[in-house]
Amino acid sequence: MGSIIDEQGGSDADVKARIGKARVAFLQSKNIWNSKQISINIKNVVNTIVQYPRIADQLSESLGNLMILWESLRKLIRERGDYMVQLHRGMLTLYLVALYIS
Template identity: 60%
Template sequence: MQEKSSIVAENSTHLSLNIHKGKSKVLKINTINTSPIVLEGELLQEVDDFTYLGSIVNKQGRTNADVKARIGKAMTAFLQLKNIWSSRDLSFKTKIRVFNTNVKSVLLYGSETWRTTVTTTKMIQTFINTCLRRILQIRWPNTIGNQELW
């Protein structure tokens, strides 16, 4: 990794590009070598996880942190549309279309890189069902199965 980093730094200077050592981070996955990476005499910071293009990448390759962050962002999008969900002028069909286009798209952004596990699927489905129950104004005392939401 040290060799490759040095080659990238050397070739980038030929193109008048500079690597900012303060912004550069190192994430080592499945490696035995624990020696630090040095660029032009400066040590690069090692991290356990970081955000790349809106997705959280970590050493273990797990996606739970990213899924939780996505659910939080989707909940923010859902709450910003509170006036739409409480509107009596819009049909439920229109509200569901707004939900699918504005909330689900935020929720599932980057999901193609997630590992599909039972836990991940349950977390996402629970969030979607909770939102649909709020949109359809189904309160907790009412017994309606999840299949009937769809």
């Protein structure tokens, strides 16, 4: 996406023009979005597509947290493997939850 630079090296006019175009597009989409002629199913599909990058970021963050949890568990098992193997599954689950929360 290219920007238009004026003689003084600024791009304020270009930025204002882009903001104006975005404002017009948003207002037009608001009218379309509120229309009763478009089904809820289509609106749901569009909403999902629009929100996908945000949802993908949230999933990525959650997966990152799970990877950190898994690595911590592997390290703990390496350090205290015999003790960990003897723990009851419920206690191990509680430990994992406590580790994930902290």
